[in-house]
Amino acid sequence: MDWELSLFNILLVVTIYEGFHGYLFYKSKEVRKEGKVSVRVLDISEENAITLNSLFFRDSVVFLSDKLNDRILRHEEGHTKQFNYIYAFLLAVAALLPLSNFIAIPAVLLGKFLLWKMERDADLYAYTKYNIKYESVAERPKSKIDRIKAWLFDTHPPDYIRTKEEYYEKKNSLIKLLLNDLLS
Ligand SMILES: [Zn+2]
Known part of the structure; x- marks a missing residue:
């Protein structure tokens, strides 16, 4: 039965997603609390951070090194306030895939x-x-394939796009930025 497969897929996605976020939550230690956001550290010497935004593990930012970076924290704080489109998307794909394989390709793009x-x-x-822009020294690749x-x-989005002035103007859609980048 297709719906049984759908149910199985959904449970699989929930288990993996919640499991991953739960792992990060329990392996990390809280170092600070900002409002309702728990700032945590799981030191694997990587200058990056992950926001926990699953059903059971939320409002937490896990830094992957003990050097807390304020710029990264402000970006992650943005994630804590978002609806988790990706999780919802994964659940929808898990449920629909057994009904039709054709959704696979548009699903990857979406x-x-x-x-x-x-x-x-x-x-x-x-x-x-916070008036914080992403900082990077990455240069725009000359070849279209590399872009x-x-x-x-x-x-x-690519680092060289995230540092651009236009990227921070809300009226410029990502599609527009993408097309401008690839066609010019
Ligand atoms: Zn992010």
């Missing part, structure tokens, strides 16, 4: 877009509320 959207919204949050790769294989 998933990619939702990831970009969440990342940009968090960047816009940090910028609007396509930069868009496709990173969970965020």
Whole structure:
């Protein structure tokens, strides 16, 4: 029965997603509390942070090194305030995939877009509320293929886009930024 497979898939996604976030929560230690956001550290010497926004583990930012970085924290704070589109998306795909395999290809594109959207919204949050822009020395690749790769294989929009003036103007949609980047 298809719906049984759908149910199985949903349980699988929930287990993996909650399990991953639960692991990060219990392995990390709280170092600070900001309002209702718990700032935590799980030191694996990586200068990055993950926001916990699953059903059971929320309002927590886990730094992966003991050097707390305020710029990163403001971006992650943006994530704590978001609806978790990606989780909802994964659940929808898990439920629908047994009904039709055809949704797989548009689903990958939609998933990619939702990831970009969440990342940009968090960047816009940090910028609007704290005037913090993403900093990077990355240069825009000269070759179009390399630019396509930069868009496709990173969970965020490319670094050289995240540092641009236009990126912080809300009226410029990500699609527009993407097309401008690839066509010019
Ligand atoms: Zn992010």
